[in-house]
Amino acid sequence: MLPLSFVALALSASQVSVVAVAVAPPAELFSPLVQQKVLKTAQSFPSPAQYPQYTDRVEGNWIWFTPDQWTTGFFPATLYAMYERTKLCHRSNVGDASQWLGLARTWSTPEIPLETNTGVGHDVGFLSYPFMNELTVDPNNQTAVQAINAFANHLAGRFSPIVGCTRSWDSADPTDFQVIIDNMMNLEVLFASEKLTGNHTLRDIAISHADKTMVNHIRPDGGSFHVVDYNSTTDAVIRQRTSQGYADNSTWSRGEAWGLYGFANMYQHTKKSDYLQTARRIAKYFISNIPSDGVVPWDFNAPLVPSPRPADSSAAMIAANGLFLLADQEWSVRNVTGAAYYTNAAIKIISDNTKLAWAPSWQSLLSNGTVNNPQHNNLTGIVYGDYYFITAGNELVSRGLASC
Ligand SMILES: *[C@@H]1O[C@H](CO)[C@@H](O)[C@H](O)[C@H]1NC(C)=O
Ligand SMILES: *[C@@H]1O[C@H](CO)[C@@H](O)[C@H](O)[C@H]1NC(C)=O
Ligand SMILES: *[C@@H]1O[C@H](CO)[C@@H](O)[C@H](O)[C@H]1NC(C)=O
Ligand SMILES: *[C@@H]1O[C@H](CO)[C@@H](O)[C@H](O)[C@H]1NC(C)=O
Ligand SMILES: *[C@@H]1O[C@H](CO)[C@@H](O)[C@H](O)[C@H]1NC(C)=O
Ligand SMILES: *[C@@H]1O[C@H](CO)[C@@H](O)[C@H](O)[C@H]1NC(C)=O
Ligand SMILES: *[C@@H]1O[C@H](CO)[C@@H](O)[C@H](O)[C@H]1NC(C)=O
Numbered sequence: 001m002l003p004l005s006f007v008a009l010a011l012s013a014s015q016v017s018v019v020a021v022a023v024a025p026p027a028e029l030f031s032p033l034v035q036q037k038v039l040k041t042a043q044s045f046p047s048p049a050q051y052p053q054y055t056d057r058v059e060g061n062w063i064w065f066t067p068d069q070w071t072t073g074f075f076p077a078t079l080y081a082m083y084e085r086t087k088l089c090h091r092s093n094v095g096d097a098s099q100w101l102g103l104a105r106t107w108s109t110p111e112i113p114l115e116t117n118t119g120v121g122h123d124v125g126f127l128s129y130p131f132m133n134e135l136t137v138d139p140n141n142q143t144a145v146q147a148i149n150a151f152a153n154h155l156a157g158r159f160s161p162i163v164g165c166t167r168s169w170d171s172a173d174p175t176d177f178q179v180i181i182d183n184m185m186n187l188e189v190l191f192a193s194e195k196l197t198g199n200h201t202l203r204d205i206a207i208s209h210a211d212k213t214m215v216n217h218i219r220p221d222g223g224s225f226h227v228v229d230y231n232s233t234t235d236a237v238i239r240q241r242t243s244q245g246y247a248d249n250s251t252w253s254r255g256e257a258w259g260l261y262g263f264a265n266m267y268q269h270t271k272k273s274d275y276l277q278t279a280r281r282i283a284k285y286f287i288s289n290i291p292s293d294g295v296v297p298w299d300f301n302a303p304l305v306p307s308p309r310p311a312d313s314s315a316a317m318i319a320a321n322g323l324f325l326l327a328d329q330e331w332s333v334r335n336v337t338g339a340a341y342y343t344n345a346a347i348k349i350i351s352d353n354t355k356l357a358w359a360p361s362w363q364s365l366l367s368n369g370t371v372n373n374p375q376h377n378n379l380t381g382i383v384y385g386d387y388y389f390i391t392a393g394n395e396l397v398s399r400g401l402a403s404c
Contacts, residue, residue: 021401022344026354028365029393030404035095037365038082038390041075042103049110051075052363054371055381060362062381067110070123073130074383076111079104080133081390088397089404101137104130112143115150122158122168124151125186132192145196152193152202155186159205163230164212166205177232180243181217181224181255184210184262191269203269210266214278216240217259222285223251223300224259244372250301253315254370256286261322267329276333279326286319287345294352298370298378310378312370314385316353320346321388324395343401350392357385365389 028034041052041062052062053071065071083100108130114120120127128151131144138144158167160177166186169178187209190202216228216237226245229238245252260282267275289300296316297309323346330338357368364381366389371377396402 021347023348023351025347025393025396025402026351026358028354028358029350029389029396029402030089030093032093033360034365034390034393035082035093037363038078038386039095039103041363042079042107045107051107052383054369054377054383055362055364055367057379060359060364060367060381062363062383068114068119070120070126071383072111072114073127074387076104076107076130077133078383078387078390079107080130080137081387081394083137084133085390085394085397085404088394091404094404104133108134112147115147115154118154121170122155122166122180122183122186124154125189127151128189128192132188135192148189149193149196152189155189156202156205159209160232162235163232164208164235165230166209167232175232176238177230179209179213179217179228179230181213181226181262182258184213184266185258187262188265206266207270207272210263210275213259214263214274218278218282219251222281222283223289224256224282225249226252226255244374246299246302246373250299251285251289252299253286253296253312254298254318256282256300257315257318257322260286260319261325264322264326264329268325268332276329279322279329280338283323283326283342283345287349290349290352294348295356296349296353298373302373310370310373311353311356311368313353313357313366314369314382314388316349316357317366317385317388317392320350320392321395323349324392324399343399346392347396347401350389354389 049067050064051067051072052075053065055062079100083097083104085094086097086100111127114127128148131147134141134144155166163177165179167177168180168183171178187206190206194200194202217225225240226242228240231238241248242252260279263275263279263282267279290296295311298312302309323342327339327342357366359367362381365386367381369380369382369385371382397404
C-alpha cells in the first residue's frame with residue numbers, strides 16, 4: 001500500500017543476512033494464478049464502472065459495486081502492485097509491465113469525481129492509494145496530484161479541533177462524533193498531501209488524531225476498541241464500543257491490524273517514540289492472541305463454538321504488512337532482534353493463513369475473509385485481502401526474503 005518509493009528504501013543486503021527466516025514464505029504468493037486471476041478481473045472492466053469488493057460464499061465470484069465505496073481504490077492499487085512486481089521480479093510469469101500500468105490507470109480514472117463528491121467519509125485515504133502509486137511512476141501526473149490534495153482536504157475538513165480527531169462516520173446527531181480504529185489508515189493521505197503542498201497543518205491533524213486514538217482506542221493489553229463516540233461539543237468520550245466486532249470490549253481482528261499498520265506508519269513519519277511503543281503493543285496482542293492453528297479469527301474474543309469460528313484472512317494479510325512496516329521501524333532504530341522477530345511473525349501469519357485460504361477455483365486469490373460477521377457476511381474472498389496478499393509478496397521480494 002505504500003507508494004513505491006518507500007519500497008525503494010527497503011532493506012540493505014546487510015539486513016537481509018541478519019533477518020534469518022525461520023519459516024519459508026508460501027509458494028502461493030508467486031503462483032501463476034496470481035497474475036492470471038488479477039488479469040482476468042482487470043479485463044472485465046464493466047461500463048459504467050463497477051469495482052469488485054467481495055465474493056459470494058460458495059463459488060467465490062466477485063460481487064461488483066458502484067465507485068463510491070470505501071473499497072474502490074483497492075483493485076486499481078492491486079494493478080499498480082502487479083506493475084511493481086514486474087520491476088521486482090525478473091521473470092515473465094508476472095506479466096507485462098506496460099499492460100499492468102495501463103490497466104492500473106484505466107481502473108483509476110472512474111475514481112476522479114470522488115475527490116470532490118463522495119459519501120465515504122474518512123475513507124478518502126483508501127481511495128487515494130492508486131494516486132499515491134501513480135506518483136511513484138510519474139511524479140508529474142497532475143490528475144493524481146490534484147486527487148491526493150483534494151482527498152486530503154476532504155479528510156482535513158472532517159477534523160474537529162475540540163475532539164482532536166477526524167470524524168470517521170457521520171451520524172444523525174452531529175454531536176455524536178464517531179471515530180473508528182480503521183481511520184488510522186487514512187492518515188497517510190495527509191502526509192502525502194503535505195509532501196506535495198508543504199501544508200504542515202495536514203501533518204498536525206494526523207498527529208492529533210493518532211494521539212487521541214492511542215489513548216481512547218488502544219487498551220492497556222494492546223487490544224483495541226472498534227468505535228469511540230466522542231461528544232463533539234465537549235470532547236467527552238461517550239462510549240467505547242464495537243460495530244463489526246463480537247462485543248464492545250472484544251478485539252476485532254481487522255481493526256487491530258489497521259491499528260498495527262497505522263501506528264507503525266505514524267512512527268515512520270514522525271519518529272515519535274510513543275507510536276513505536278503503541279505499534280509494538282498492538283503487535284504483541286495480535287501475535288499472542290492467534291490460536292495454535294495459526295488462523296486469524298474474525299474477532300480475537302469471539303467464541304470457538306459454533307465451530308469453526310470464521311477466520312478473517314484479510315486481517316491476517318493486513319497485519320503481515322503492518323509487521324513488515326514495524327520491522328522496518330525496528331531496523332531504523334538499530335533493533336536487529338526486533339526487526340527479525342516481526343519479519344518472522346509476518347511470514348508465519350502469511351503462511352498459516354494462506355494454507356487455510358488459498359482458493360484456486362475462486363475468482364479471488366483468497367477465501368476465508370470476513371467482511372462483517374454481525375451482518376452475516378463471512379467466509380468470502382475480499383478485494384483488500386487479495387491486495388495485501390500481493391503487497392506482502394512484494395515486500396518479501398524487496399527484502400530479498402523470497403523470489404518470484
Ligand atoms: C495520471 O494518473 C491518472 C490516475 O491514476 C490516470 O488515470 C492517468 O491515465 C494518468 N495520466 C497519464 C498521462 O499517465
Ligand atoms: C492547509 O490545510 C488546511 C486543512 O485542509 C487548510 O485549512 C489550510 O487552508 C491550508 N493552508 C494553506 C496555506 O493552503
Ligand atoms: C453532547 O453534550 C451536549 C452538552 O452537554 C449535550 O447536549 C449532547 O446531548 C451531547 N451529545 C451526545 C451525543 O451525548
Ligand atoms: C467483556 O465483558 C464481559 C461482560 O462483563 C466479560 O464477561 C468478558 O470477559 C469481557 N471480555 C473481555 C475480552 O474483556
Ligand atoms: C474456511 O473457508 C471454508 C470454505 O468457505 C470453510 O469451509 C471453513 O470452515 C473456513 N474455515 C475457517 C476457520 O474460517
Ligand atoms: C527490539 O524490539 C523488541 C520487539 O518489539 C522489543 O521487545 C525490544 O525492547 C526492542 N529492543 C530495543 C533495544 O529497543
Ligand atoms: C457466518 O455467516 C453465515 C451465513 O450468512 C451465518 O449463518 C453464520 O451464522 C455466520 N457465522 C457465525 C459464526 O456468525
